[in-house]
Amino acid sequence: MTAYTPPPAHPRQTAPSDNRQEPSGAAPSVPATPTLITTDWNEEWKALQKARRNPDDPRFWDQRAKHFRPRETHPYARAFIELAALEPGERVLDMGCGGGTLAIPLARSGHPVVACDFSSAMLDALAEGCSYYQVEHLVEPHLLAWDEDWGRAGIAPRSVDVAFASRSIATADLEAALVKLDRTARRRCCITLVTGASPRVDTTVMAAIGASVTESRDYIYAFNILVGLGRYPEVRYIASPRRDTFDSLEDGIADFARMLEGGNEGRIDELAAYLSAHMVENPHVGEPGEKGRPQGRYTLDHKRIVRWAFIAWETEGNRS
Structure with missing residues (x-):
């Protein structure tokens, strides 16, 4: 994703005024731009x-x-x-x-x-x-x-x-x-x-x-x-x-490959190696998952929250 530059301040919003006087002999301070309250978040x-x-x-x-x-x-x-x-x-x-x-x-x-x-x-x-x-x-x-x-x-x-x-x-x-x-x-x-x-x-897998x-x-x-x-x-x-569960290493690779964003599609070999090293038997195989779908034979050895x-x-x- 390309970098995004926030839009200019919303025209209905203005920065609060500051009427304090600078100490005698001090260089004029540069007013801070309150981007948090002037950004049009929508x-x-x-x-x-x-x-x-x-x-x-x-x-x-x-x-x-x-x-x-x-x-x-x-x-x-x-x-x-x-x-x-x-x-x-x-x-x-x-x-x-x-x-x-x-x-x-x-x-x-x-x-x-x-x-x-x-x-x-x-x-x-x-x-x-x-x-x-x-x-x-x-x-x-x-x-x-x-x-x-x-x-x-x-x-x-x-x-x-x-x-x-x-x-x-x-x-x-x-x-x-x-x-x-x-x-x-x-x-x-x-x-x-x-x-x-x-x-x-799964950010743990992607980081690894x-x-x-x-x-x-x-x-x-x-x-x-x-x-x-x-x-x-x-x-x-x-x-x-x-x-996340799957029935074979090949199924796991196909499922986790959808998580790869643009520019990372070439990391299939690294993904396959990670899944092979971290897949374990799923003790809940066949039971309904979060959305009612039967769970697969394998899962990963870390908790995903x-x-x-x-x-x-x-x-x-x-x-x-």
């Missing part, structure tokens, strides 16, 4: 999204939907729901609901859920899970993308108590997405964004073979945009374990 976000290698596409998620059929609540989902601090019976918007990682356990707890996703296959997986747990009456599905007209899709302002976007903010306009969540919820919004490299990348990794730190942009909108975002962190930033804020109508 414009910087937009520019960075243009350089993304693989923008999110519903067809990609349609193909993966068959693996998103969890039959138990994953530790990540339990942590998210605990931090969300819902009140009994609150109505929830789950934007980017996938196969129901959050929507299904919330419905099982008695929460009406408006479940939205831009992948029709994901909504099919959600419907299958709702049928399995007999909570269809509590889950209202919508085929909807971030950049579409939510009002036309039936998602009205202040129509839910709490709005979620769990690991699902896929849009070129982050500020518009956050405003949509804020406008839809009566009380509170909660999102999670990655804190470093893509969760699809000398491959570079892009760290986006998306949550910093969301936090700063929310501050600019006059909200008071709170940040916590969720440590989510990942287990993906850290997510959980950002929550009270909406405009709920702030005192």
Whole structure:
């Protein structure tokens, strides 16, 4: 990815004045440029999204939907729901609901859920899970993308108590997405964004073979945009374990090769050597993985943890 130069200060923002006098005989000081408070974070976000290698596409998620059929609540989902601090019976918007990682356990707890996703296959997986747990009456599905007209899709302002976007903010306009969540919820919004490299990348493996990794730190942009909108975002962190499994060395090489970014594709030999030295028998072979897919025969001998930033804020109508 090419280096990015931040845009000029947002025209609506000005640096604070400093009326202090310089001591007699002292050389005039050069005013500091407060780039933190003058940067237009959403414009910087937009520019960075243009350089993304693989923008999110519903067809990609349609193909993966068959693996998103969890039959138990994953530790990540339990942590998210605990931090969300819902009140009994609150109505929830789950934007980017996938196969129901959050929507299904919330419905099982008695929460009406408006479940939205831009992948029709994901909504099919959600419907299958709702049928399995007999909570269809509590889950209202919508085929909807971030950049579409939510009002036309039936998602009205202040129509839910709490709005979620769990690991699902896929849009070129982050500020518009956050405003949509804020406008839809009566009380509170909660999102999670990655804190470093893509969760699809095992940074331990990449470092070991000398491959570079892009760290986006998306949550910093969301936090700063929310501050600019006059909200008071709170940040916590969720440590989510990942287990990459495969049935043979060849399968492992093919799977991990997708993590190699531009310029690193030639490190296949180093990747093969690392996997060969660090693959071990998986004691949970055949058991459902995080997304319901059966685990493979082998895994790696190190623990992989993906850290997510959980950002929550009270909406405009709920702030005192």
